[in-house]
Amino acid sequence: MSTDTPPQDQPGADERRQPSWRGVAQVDDDEAAERERSVRFSGGSAALLRELLAPYRRAIWLLIGVVVVENAARLSIPYLVKEGIDTGIPPIRTDDNLTPLTIVVCLVLVAAVTQAVARNFFLVRSGLLGQNVLYEVRRRVFRHFQVLSPAFHDDYTSGRVISRQTSDVDAIYEMLETGFDGLITAALTLVGTAGILLFLDLKLGLVALACGPFLFLLTNWFRRASSASYRITREKVALVIVHFVESMGGVQAVQAFRREPRNQEIFDDVNDQYRRANLHAFRLVAFFMPGIKLIGNVTIAVVLLYGGYLAYNGDVTVGVLAASLLYLRQFFEPMMEISQFYNTFQSASAALDKLAGVLREEPGVPEPEEPHRLQETHGEVSFDAVRFSYTEGRDVIPGLDLTVPAGQTIALVGTTGAGKTTLAKLATRFYDPVEGTVRLDGVDLRRLTADDLRERVVMVTQENYLFSGTIADNIRFGRPEASMAEVERAATALGAHDFIMALPDGYQTDVANRGGRLSAGQRQLVAFARAFLADPAVLILDEATSSLDVPSERLVQQALQTVLSGRTAVIIAHRLSTVEIADRVLVMEHGRIVEDGSPAELIGSGEGRFADLHDAWLESLA
Amino acid sequence: MATDLGPDPDSNPPAGVHSLWRLRGYLKPHRLALTIMLLTSLAGVGLTIAIPLVTKAIIDGPITNRDLSAVLPLGLLALGLGVLEAALIFWRRWVQSNAVLGVETAMRHDLYERLQELPMGFHSRWQSGQLLSRATTDLSGIRRFFGFGMLFLLINIVQVIVVTIVLLNMYWPLGLVVGAAAVPIVALSMRFEKRYVVISRQVQDEQGDLATHAEEGAVGIRVIKSFGRGEHVSLQYEEAADKLRDTSMVKVRLAAKFWTFLEIIPNLAVAVVLLLGSIGVGRGSLTPGELVAFITLLLSLVWPVSSLGVILAMAQEAMTSAARILEIFDTEPSIVGGSEVIAEPRGHLRFEHVDFAFPDAPDELVLRDVNLDLAPGETIALVGATGSGKTVLTSLVPRLYDVTAGRVTLDGTDVRELDLKHLRSLVATAFEEPTLFSMSARENVTLGRSEASDADIDEALDIAQAGFVRDLPWGLDTRIGEQGMALSGGQRQRLALVRAVLARPKVLVLDDTLSALDVHTEKLVEDALQSVLGSTTGLVVAHRASTVLLADRVALLQDGTITHVGDHRVLLAEVPAYRELLAADAELSELDEAVTA
């Protein structure tokens, strides 16, 4: 490859295997990046698995012990049967003495019960172990996703977050569920029979064990082929999930715009990709499993021929040959089980790889190593020479100096896309500035713990997401310990009480899927009440009243006036009605503050953008 | 109405063999493969028996008789049979991969297709996590059963029955003992099935709930972050995960108990047979050889019987999965199109005595006796308080919901009689939530008209003042991120507007689509929209006087019904409720007075 590929502002846009509908993105979050990630972290799965199992070391040894007991009991039954026939029958024949037989039968019963008890113990305990490990995986992954910054989530998409937490975890579950006991039994049998084979007859045993290298080669091939294949499977199932989740989330637009056929096409495509990935993996297994069987059967035939020849020459006894053959069968029987387990293990380890990759992802806005503990909060927010861009080379905020003194209410206005929300996201540390510092009460936000910061600075985002659950739960989200009376007080202050009481179960009404039970304005009120109740020192409202009717907006504003006294507030709004309650207005253009002053000053000056804006707005009211 | 909602997501219809049976259609195309799978498995069982026989023949025959010439052919026979066995396994697995994946893929296709057809009434009630877990976990459970469980269930049962018959033939009194052992096994299996179905359904539902939590944790991440509630949602998630763990443990315990019984019963039978058989031999009613053969065969039953436990559990799970999937297949889409097509659509929209109640609250009328007539080309602004039913009213036009009573007509035809695709091509809505997808900007805006040319797109971009799209790093081909999260609020809204305009509808519905725009941009969009709305019937939901001015007339929605229709200024002067809703903006003039004073 030459290095002088054409100057590109669309790096490899056409060589991506991406279908065009997906569009091009800065960070191509898809397979390529994923694969790179997993390569970077390869070996992550083993380390993660070891770590997860570490607390259960003793339990695992106990389980192994129990399996040994179980197998001993199981194997003793045929032996006891032979004993029963050999020693139990003659006394009956001679003097109708049933005692020896009864003893043996009792021993059989004991063995059967022991085996059953051991088996039950094992199943329950290993099930518990598996469930605990699974729980731990889920817990860690979920928590880690919560720690990762919004920037990560912007690229990663929720569908993939979900697929990590569902289908990948399922793959691990499958491994833990299938054949863990089989694996132990098989491994024990394998080692034991190999020893016995060598013991019975060294030459014959060596011939039998000569299959080892072939088994090794086959397994090695399978390991390499299947780990690549299973990794692709995990990626493909994530694609299916991403598309599924997204189209179900936007089903309203899908139906209204007759998108169904196209969606079906896309879904069929990813579904088929997933099928093919799976097919490939399954076919590898279709080679691997019979391959093991083949090696086993050929070895048996070879031992049979060679042993027959030896026996013919009198080098081994017929009994030894027979025993060798029997044990050889026993040697290969568990191989099938091991390979089955190995197969699910490979699949799980691809999943573990993905999860380990996620867990090693560093949060874009890390917690401070030595946090500064805030004592008292005044709520002064300052931006010092802040530069910020979402993508390299496209500054959204080229350089910003701003101080919002504690207790001040600021209105932030400006054309859409000017960077208002971005400014708010910097103040709440959704992102860290590329250059410069954002401070709260003089302390760099990077030195505050997330908990400290979020307790003091709360933002009502432009997109108000409600969680499934009741209205009360949603309002209480910011402060779960709040009493019902407080919840109602917050709702009443914002004028939301009446509509909530009109719902079938009042505050206990389920808002349904993503708040679908409520109208847009009602959702906004609930989201607002949520922030209200959280009662932070700094409140940032990003278009928090845009979907409200005018009387509701007025109510909210009255409530704000009382609640904002003594609190720092940044109100982002297009309706200049909000400006009414602001002490200071900032006008933003292209990431810069172009005007700054009290509303009266700015309007009074008669020119300038805010005055313009105000005129245009007055005109729009006409 | 029942069909509208489908089964309650929280109720569990019984699962059983019939659920799986109803999915048999998916196996039809793979009949050949299934037959091959069955035959190769049976042949495999035969070979497993045959190969040791050959071994025995060699040891008993040529070697003992010192006849070297016979060793080679028999040895080669063993080799040949061994290779054949491997080949059969290969064949079965190869065929099986194709077939079961085909079944799974087809079911997923159908599931997705059905979900896309189901109306909003369904989707607003079902957690998407529950839908997702059906499309993934449940389907792969069924796949596993079809590929593996079903086959071995059959083979194991056949093996058990055949061996039992052989045993009965060999020595019937002992055979009866073995047969009697089947009674507790069958009884236990039946009891187990009942309880296991319940518990595995519960596990699957809880998995769905957990998926929902995972989804909310991801989609709501920005809200969670801004309130610093990561810990809180993590705890909620862990609680759900913990619940799932507990339920799974109940399931594990139940299964363990059952499997243990399946293992102990054959062993007990062995003990009894040993006792009675030995006595029989001692008393001369049975030869020792017979007893040995009998017990050997009996022991060979232990594995098929005990593995039956695992397979039955798998079958139960597949049944519950099938039941969960059938819940969706059984929900008939209540909104299906008629057959009529308007040859020359003009866009005459009429609401006639429309009543509406949400399907899950049928007694509570959200809209009552709504009457409204939109002449072709006319634009009407719909004004009403928060939660008054404006969005619902607009969603009746493209039939996202259907009226409860009365009718909505387009050019004189009831919308329910129109072909659904046709209707939806005539109506385009810019929703209050922009609803964008993580696809290219182009794909997002051409949602309603995929054949739109670049010139068309350019025109629509200009109307919606969405020129910013051209400045994105890859222009129209830029992926705009999930929910358009890489865009500003106003940018998202304008893209949704571009989408609606680009669809070139006869009826354009704008549901408060300019709320996130600044005044300048709003003005520009409105001016540009005038040209579109000149020839298109428009229904514009408005909270601000500025938006109302787009319209020729205004309709006031109060308490679920339209109380006034008329000119903005007239209503403003004559209807106090209307003044209350819209003129309040004028209060801001108080601010001006303050400023000028």
Ligand SMILES: Nc1ncnc2c1ncn2[C@@H]1O[C@H](COP(=O)(O)OP(=O)(O)OP(=O)(O)O)[C@@H](O)[C@H]1O
């Ligand atoms: N996550 C993101 N990744 C990349 N670019 C982004 C992202 N979020 C916003 N932008 C871009 O940054 C610019 C500023 O966006 P921002 O959301 O701050 O605007 P805004 O002033 O809040 O506008 P609006 O009034 O429309 O909400 C826009 O051009 C937008 O496209």
Ligand SMILES: Nc1ncnc2c1ncn2[C@@H]1O[C@H](COP(=O)(O)OP(=O)(O)OP(=O)(O)O)[C@@H](O)[C@H]1O
């Ligand atoms: N899926 C649902 N099930 C039951 N009731 C619902 C459902 N969706 C909305 N509602 C109720 O129906 C009423 C009308 O809702 P709608 O969304 O039409 O209001 P809207 O007039 O558009 O309000 P907004 O101005 O806030 O958007 C509301 O009171 C709401 O609570």
Ligand SMILES: [Mg+2]
């Ligand atoms: Mg914004």
Ligand SMILES: [Mg+2]
């Ligand atoms: Mg609405």
